[in-house]
Amino acid sequence: MSHPERAAIRNRLLTAALLLLGALPLRAQDGGAIARRYKSAADRIIAAAMADTLAYSRLATMTDTYGSRLSGSPGLERAINWVLARMQDDSFANVRGEPVMVPHWVRGQESATLVSPRPWTLHMLGLGGSVGTPPEGITAPVLVVNSFDDLAAHAAEAKGKIVLFDSPFPTNVPPMEAYEINVAYRGGAASAAAKVGAVAALIRSVTPHSQQTPHTGSLRYQADVPKIPSAALSVEDAELLHRMQNRGDPIVLTLKMQARTLPDAPSRNVVAELRGSERPDEVVVLGGHIDSWDVGEGAMDDAGGAFAAWEAVRLIKALGLKPRRTLRVAMWVNEENGGRGGRAYRDQHLAELPKTIAAMESDNGVFRPYGFRFQGSAAGLAVAKQIGTLLDPIGAGLVEAGDGEADVGATIREGVPGFALSVNDSTYFWYHHTDADMMTVIDRDDFRRCIATMAVMAYVLAEMPEELPRQ
Amino acid sequence: MSHPERAAIRNRLLTAALLLLGALPLRAQDGGAIARRYKSAADRIIAAAMADTLAYSRLATMTDTYGSRLSGSPGLERAINWVLARMQDDSFANVRGEPVMVPHWVRGQESATLVSPRPWTLHMLGLGGSVGTPPEGITAPVLVVNSFDDLAAHAAEAKGKIVLFDSPFPTNVPPMEAYEINVAYRGGAASAAAKVGAVAALIRSVTPHSQQTPHTGSLRYQADVPKIPSAALSVEDAELLHRMQNRGDPIVLTLKMQARTLPDAPSRNVVAELRGSERPDEVVVLGGHIDSWDVGEGAMDDAGGAFAAWEAVRLIKALGLKPRRTLRVAMWVNEENGGRGGRAYRDQHLAELPKTIAAMESDNGVFRPYGFRFQGSAAGLAVAKQIGTLLDPIGAGLVEAGDGEADVGATIREGVPGFALSVNDSTYFWYHHTDADMMTVIDRDDFRRCIATMAVMAYVLAEMPEELPRQ
The missing domain is CATH 3.40.630.10 (Zn peptidases)
Structure with a gap:
């Protein structure tokens, strides 16, 4: 030595x-x-x-x-x-x-379709690691929140719903720091929503710019919480649903995901x-x-x-x-x-x-x-x-x-x-x-x-x- | 008065x-x-x-x-x-x-799918006014050109093919002038390709920036030329096919368009x-x-x-x-x-x-x-x-x-x-x-x-x- x-x-x-x-x-x-x-x-x-x-x-x-x-x-x-x-x-x-x-996670076919207030094919990508939906999909009303705190404030309304986290990518810090903040929703939306009885969780894609571009990435299920399907919508579509909610439109969508995890x-x-x-x-x-x-x-x-x-x-x-x-x-x-x-x-x-x-x-x-x-x-x-x-x-x-x-x-x-x-x-x-x-x-x-x-x-x-x- | x-x-x-x-x-x-x-x-x-x-x-x-x-x-x-x-x-x-x-033009269902050299769902939008394809679609080899002149130089190779015009949006003039130049392909690709025997015409979307974003818009059929289906691909996918051709990969795709013009x-x-x-x-x-x-x-x-x-x-x-x-x-x-x-x-x-x-x-x-x-x-x-x-x-x-x-x-x-x-x-x-x-x-x-x-x-x-x- x-x-x-x-x-x-x-x-x-x-x-x-x-x-x-x-x-x-x-x-x-x-x-x-x-x-x-x-x-x-x-x-x-x-x-x-x-x-x-x-x-x-x-x-x-x-x-x-x-x-x-x-x-x-x-x-x-x-x-x-x-x-x-x-x-x-x-x-x-x-x-x-x-x-x-x-x-070995496999996406399979997937779609998110707005049923009410009007038909619209949402721009979506399932999140990596997500479980799938039943073959007929999950059709449920939507609750849009802008943060985990906002969900906590509306926890009583989440049961049986598809929760959408419309949390914008911060623009007051450099991109990598903004990502670290915003990606918390990609990772944590599913379990946070499942805890309050939601049947699926959607997020606004983690990005400062979009052209109807959904962004995938890994989620993290908490061990003690039911696993519900989770996907990202494009920024435009997340904002669309948020505006619809703000106007009092009744929002219903159908989420279909064949996602599964193989050995x-x-x-x-x-x-x-x-x-x-x-x-x-x-x-x-x-x-x-x-x-x-x-x-x-x-x-x-x-x-x-x-x-x-x-x-x-x-x-x-x-x-x-x-x-x-x-x-x-x-x-x-x-x-x-x-x-x-x-x-x-x-x-x-x-x-x-x-x-x-x-x-x-x-x-x-x-x-x-x-x-x-x-x-x-x-x-x-x-x-x-x-x-x-x-x-x-x-x-x-x-x-x-x-x-x-x-x-x-x-x-x-x-x-x-x-x-x-x-x-x-x-x-x-x-x-x-x-x-x-x-x-x-x-x-x-x-x-x-x-x-x-x-x-x-x-x-x-x-x-x-x-x-x-x-x- | x-x-x-x-x-x-x-x-x-x-x-x-x-x-x-x-x-x-x-x-x-x-x-x-x-x-x-x-x-x-x-x-x-x-x-x-x-x-x-x-x-x-x-x-x-x-x-x-x-x-x-x-x-x-x-x-x-x-x-x-x-x-x-x-x-x-x-x-x-x-x-x-x-x-x-x-x-009253109606798009209907449409898709463009790369068959060879590998499966890939192309990002496409049919051009407004286009005729449709037969229900089974058009499956044909692809010829990529970068201009009308380039097509003229390769006219003998176009017969029976799907011609793709991969002509970039000019960046040396302001956007509106660039558009006026580049949109000639959206308008004229179909008839130019039909004249040399092509079975369908694709264009690179008319845009300086893309996130797999296809752009539609009107085409113009010349009166004395057969009408063939025409669609825009995203910039990324047009460049992908162009690179494949440059490498000598045999390119085949299937184009399906239900487009039709009603009264x-x-x-x-x-x-x-x-x-x-x-x-x-x-x-x-x-x-x-x-x-x-x-x-x-x-x-x-x-x-x-x-x-x-x-x-x-x-x-x-x-x-x-x-x-x-x-x-x-x-x-x-x-x-x-x-x-x-x-x-x-x-x-x-x-x-x-x-x-x-x-x-x-x-x-x-x-x-x-x-x-x-x-x-x-x-x-x-x-x-x-x-x-x-x-x-x-x-x-x-x-x-x-x-x-x-x-x-x-x-x-x-x-x-x-x-x-x-x-x-x-x-x-x-x-x-x-x-x-x-x-x-x-x-x-x-x-x-x-x-x-x-x-x-x-x-x-x-x-x-x-x-x-x-x-x-």
């Missing part, structure tokens, strides 16, 4: 030196010693990424050919097979699918490596998730992120760069409705996590990147900020403290420094978990910038003799 | 004087004599409009209750009945439905008046169209415009203002698929058009108004600009030369000066002719500004002793 101890002492000394250098005004201007050392390699990586066409082509081929990739679906497994074959084509090392048992299904995390030239047992892992919801083609959420990481490592390899440590591409499975892939990765790689230098994920869409949110020590952040300056030429040099993404969460909690690609997410929730999550969302140049951003950071983390400081 | 002659001479003299005054720098700053004269009334109108809640409430009630209003539909006639009843409630004069025979149906232009206090036979007519496509609820296109005009006149009346000339609210029918209402209005009011001072319409959505496009003489424009300054307090004072709207076109061609409400149309085509044309698009404050803008201009045109100069 003497090698790690020596390495730790060396790292601490180097880090202290780096921080000192970085603190000097003259040095700070060009990002410090690390940035200067890797400027040439970073510029080559950026140039290659900004001219890249393969990643977009592959992303389109996979998403167009296999479509959406919900856990348990044949499309997901076919897509994984295709990716593994292409990674073999790329001559990556240790290309493999690591087994993960995943939940867990076998799936895989996708892993491939560029083995380190000097310290192959030290790993920088980067990726996104390969599964998606069962709508659209999951190009934004999150094939784009997964493929950006893949192409980042492929470009480093193609440029003939041979970083000291291993770069590992990971495409986690089941991010959307279980998080099994991220936890399985942590469990299956537990022994090597002490030597895992960083875990990086892109899962906010491959929009124009700002840089990274870094989850780790202050010393680690200081080094990451220095490396970040190498990305200033493409406007992606911002590194700030913040949370990592879902799939790397379990790994980060084991002490591994985390990097989340930070992007302009102003339109992310427009497409999130919808049929509009298609290749059309992907901007070629923004995607290239994301590839460059992940590649430069991952390369320097894998190449620099210093180990990124941990807690 | 001596009165009109005297009036004409008086008007010319007054106009010359006004233009002279308007040209003086000191006068120009406050908009000139007319603006000064009506400043107080305009401010009262603006204040009332900016506090208005009735128009929004009525707009929501009508659109939510009766839904979309395609010519020939029961919903349209019920909505017209409701509006006429409310106009009676408002104690307007001469409230009436003026008979118009309208085309013309009776409908009505809605008209109501605030009779002029001194010259009731001189008329300022303002409105929008009451019909819509058979998707969404037609709140933006164009119930909002029609209701803004209605509320404009109702507010003038409620404020106790008694303009000299008659203010006439008109809600034309069949703007969307025939223009019969606008022509019927011209024909039925032909005798009074020489005394029609102005014809004003809002049909670009009730978004933030800039002011007006004015279609008429230079002298008329100069006066309209002066009146426009009264709207500077709400940022709606811009009056520029430009074309009027569709329904008033026939009237304008008879020499009547035309006013088109000019608005920020940057998102208009996102919702245009889609299921997303719902009340959610309507911003309460922008709607109020539109009401104020139409009301101030219409009031001054009806009240000022001078007649707005014609050609």
Whole structure:
């Protein structure tokens, strides 16, 4: 165990030196010693990424050919097979699918139809994990509320009704914070409504913008409460029903959902490596998730992120760069409705996590990147900020403290420094978990910038003799 | 005929004087004599409009209750009945439905399903006026082209195929100009494809933004070419098929459309008046169209415009203002698929058009108004600009030369000066002719500004002793 101890002492000394250098005004201007050392390699990586066409082509081929990739679906497994074959084509090392048992929820046919005050086909998507309705559907009067508190105030009126939570996406905080607030209804509507005797629960889709676009996503049933069917309506239709209620119109609708949960299904995390030239047992892992919801083609959420990481490592390899440590591409499975892939990765790689230098994920869409949110020590952040300056030429040099993404969460909690690609997410929730999550969302140049951003950071983390400081 | 002659001479003299005054720098700053004269009334109108809640409430009630209003539909006639009843409630004069025979196209059930290379339910809307398919649908290979020229270059490959025109909405010109260019495909795809032996024609929806949102609208069959079914796909799905073709995937889809054209149906232009206090036979007519496509609820296109005009006149009346000339609210029918209402209005009011001072319409959505496009003489424009300054307090004072709207076109061609409400149309085509044309698009404050803008201009045109100069 003497090698790690020596390495730790060396790292601490180097880090202290780096921080000192970085603190000097003259040095700070060009990002410090690390940035200067890797400027040439970073510029080559950026140039290659900004001219890249393969990643977009592959992303389109996979998403167009296999479509959406919900856990348990044949499309997901076919897509994984295709990716593994292409990674073999790329001559990556240790290309493999690591087994993960995943939940298997199936949507089936579904509809929500307004019966009164006038016929109208509502724009709906059942929520992931929901139980179904009887085959004839559930026809019931509707109670519209705007919050959990509002439901509590009208609890006596909810029995036997379909409760609709028309709670708008907050616009007074950034999108991700607004999502965290608003998604409470997606998760909790069903059990909250069931507690007061409702027969089904609907929510207003979790989004700041709509074109009659329903958004799916997971719900959470409370263990001690009856499970009732739950679905999202488009913003427009939720507002329509709310106005009808405000006018005193008697609202009745029929909800039909064939949704059901089948036994867990076998799936895989996708892993491939560029083995380190000097310290192959030290790993920088980067990726996104390969599964998606069962709508659209999951190009934004999150094939784009997964493929950006893949192409980042492929470009480093193609440029003939041979970083000291291993770069590992990971495409986690089941991010959307279980998080099994991220936890399985942590469990299956537990022994090597002490030597895992960083875990990086892109899962906010491959929009124009700002840089990274870094989850780790202050010393680690200081080094990451220095490396970040190498990305200033493409406007992606911002590194700030913040949370990592879902799939790397379990790994980060084991002490591994985390990097989340930070992007302009102003339109992310427009497409999130919808049929509009298609290749059309992907901007070629923004995607290239994301590839460059992940590649430069991952390369320097894998190449620099210093180990990124941990807690 | 001596009165009109005297009036004409008086008007010319007054106009010359006004233009002279308007040209003086000191006068120009406050908009000139007319603006000064009506400043107080305009401010009262603006204040009332900016506090208005009735128009929004009525707009929501009508659109939510009766839904979309395609010519020939029961919903349209019920909505017209409701509006006429409310106009009676408002104690307007001469409230009436003026008979118009309208085309009666019915969509029926429809679908487009990708058979190869993979199953996928395409997001489609049949185009208005299209013929249907046989009950079993049309299953055929797909040829994707990006323009009429591209089809000509691949004419030999089109026989027996479904031709898809994937022609993007131009982004290098303002939205309305882009629409005029791009809509050529909606109108002409069917006959262009039929000429080279295609069995059906699809277009990419005419829009700069999509969330899997198909856009309908009228097509035009050429008389000497076989009529083939035609529909719009969402932008995403058109791009999907185009990418599949570029990759060499064999594309086959099944198109099913029950569309048919029934005999013309009776409908009505809605008209109501605030009779002029001194010259009731001189008329300022303002409105929008009451019909819509058979998707969404037609709140933006164009119930909002029609209701803004209605509320404009109702507010003038409620404020106790008694303009000299008659203010006439008109809600034309069949703007969307025939223009019969606008022509019927011209024909039925032909005798009074020489005394029609102005014809004003809002049909670009009730978004933030800039002011007006004015279609008429230079002298008329100069006066309209002066009146426009009264709207500077709400940022709606811009009056520029430009074309009027569709329904008033026939009237304008008879020499009547035309006013088109000019608005920020940057998102208009996102919702245009889609299921997303719902009340959610309507911003309460922008709607109020539109009401104020139409009301101030219409009031001054009806009240000022001078007649707005014609050609």
